[in-house]
Amino acid sequence: xxxxxxxxxxxxxxxxxxxxxxxxxxxxxxxxxxxxxxxxxxxxxxxxxxxxxxxxxxxxxxxxxxxxxxxxxxxxxxxxxxxxxxxxxxxxxxxxxxxxxxxxxxxxxxxxxxxxxxxxxxxxxxxxxxxxxxxxxxxxxxxxxxxxxxxxxxxxxxxxxxxxxxxxxxxxxxxxxxxxxxxxxxxxxxxxxxxxxxxxxxxxxxxxxxxxxxxxxxxxxxxxxxxxxxxxxxxxxxxxxxxxxxxxxxxxxxxxxxxxxxxxxxxxxxxx
Ligand SMILES: C[S@@+](CC[C@H](N)C(=O)[O-])C[C@H]1O[C@@H](n2cnc3c(N)ncnc32)[C@H](O)[C@@H]1O
Numbered sequence: 408x409x410x411x412x413x414x415x416x417x418x419x420x421x422x423x424x425x426x427x428x429x430x431x432x433x434x435x436x437x438x439x440x441x442x443x444x445x446x447x448x449x450x451x452x453x454x455x456x457x458x459x460x461x462x463x464x465x466x467x468x469x470x471x472x473x474x475x476x477x478x479x480x481x482x483x484x485x486x487x488x489x490x491x492x493x494x495x496x497x498x499x500x501x502x503x504x505x506x507x508x509x510x511x512x513x514x515x516x517x518x519x520x521x522x523x524x525x526x527x528x529x530x531x532x533x534x535x536x537x538x539x540x541x542x543x544x545x546x547x548x549x550x551x552x553x554x555x556x557x558x559x560x561x562x563x564x565x566x567x568x569x570x571x572x573x574x575x576x577x578x579x580x581x582x583x584x585x586x587x588x589x590x591x592x593x594x595x596x597x598x599x600x601x602x603x604x605x606x607x608x609x610x611x612x613x614x615x616x617x618x619x620x621x622x623x624x625x626x627x628x629x630x631x632x633x634x635x636x637x638x639x640x641x642x643x644x645x646x647x648x649x650x651x652x653x654x655x656x657x658x659x660x661x662x663x664x665x666x667x668x669x670x671x672x673x674x675x676x677x678x679x
Contacts, residue, residue, distance in 0.1 A: 423501030429469040438651035445504035490560040499568030561591035597622030639676040
């Protein structure tokens with residue numbers, strides 16, 4: 408029998424199990440959008456910690472997560488096609504399997520950064536590969552920046568991370584990125600203020616963690632760090648046409664007509 412690892416992450420670290428699990432179940436369906444085989448394989452090694460998640464998550468949740476991952480994969484693949492010697496940094500990487508999905512050229516140096524317990528579980532679940540490293544530090548600790556070379560084009564991806572930080576922490580992180588790296592692309596997603604508000608008031612839905620930072624407008628990010636320039640912005644729900652299950656496709660299509668619902672989760676590409 409395959410090795411079993413305890414999925415005993417707590418607090419915000421536990422959210423890494425949620426996204427892994429949603430990508431894994433979606434990838435098992437015949438009409439999968441993401442086809443994330445590494446995620447499906449990884450959950451086979453995780454124990455009862457995942458069972459409590461299963462009860463709370465709906466089929467609709469999985470499409471938000473896989474549509475987000477798919478779009479970020481597309482932006483990342485485009486960057487890697489232009490810069491085969493790039494550096495990639497994933498902040499708050501969790502148990503994400505992007506490096507396996509994109510399978511970059513061995514010339515790419517890829518760094519996945521998350522809190523130590525998540526990185527510990529990650530190292531047990533996934534094999535190493537050439538050019539790939541994990542860093543078990545908070546993204547708020549500037550020490551991780553010293554571990555990443557600054558002499559190549561850099562792609563920074565923060566998927567499902569910034570909403571868990573406080574506004575001032577986000578500002579400091581964004582400033583540090585452009586102090587360390589001369590040029591690059593930053594990909595991240597963000598939630599509107601009403602989602603942050605409800606995460607504080609509905610703990611039974613959001614679990615043991617709360618959200619801290621909402622993106623009202625991309626210009627706010629440019630004001631936080633004037634070296635960042637918004638290049639693209641896409642609402643996850645606006646990609647409803649890709650959803651294979653008719654009920655959810657129609658639901659997302661309906662939500663797409665109401666900006667507060669459509670903008671529940673938006674993805675951003677910034678250049679610097
Ligand atoms: C919703 S999960 C997303 C994980 C991954 N990006 C994905 O899409 O599957 C949020 C992740 O952010 C990480 N995280 C939250 N605060 C962090 C911090 N200060 N430093 C590093 N990672 C952090 C959590 O541990 C968790 O793995």
